[in-house]
Amino acid sequence: MDEVGTKIVEILKKHMKEPRDDISLSTPLTDLKIESLDLAMIVFDIEDTFGIEIPYNANEDVEDFKTVGSVVDRVKELMAKGPAAAGAKA
Secondary structure (H helix, E strand, C coil), rough: HHHHHHHHHHHHHHCCCCCCCCCCCCHHHHHHHHCCCHHHHHHHHHHHHHCCCCCCCCCCCHHHCHHHHHHHHHHHHHHCCCCCHHHCCC
């Protein structure tokens, strides 16, 4: 796992009620038993850590957030676009 993936897993563990050591890129987020308030805190933490804005529409972006790996891919995509472009998706 690369640096982005490792940091995201660390963020997930920090906000989980019962942190696990077996989180991989293929782990479905639903398996992590993350509550909605914790998910919001995770998103804020990821945005702060990587200097990006994660636009999220539950009706459109659910595919982007199925697994840990899909979150990592989305973060990398937003980082590549730069901070100004990251929030431009509306």
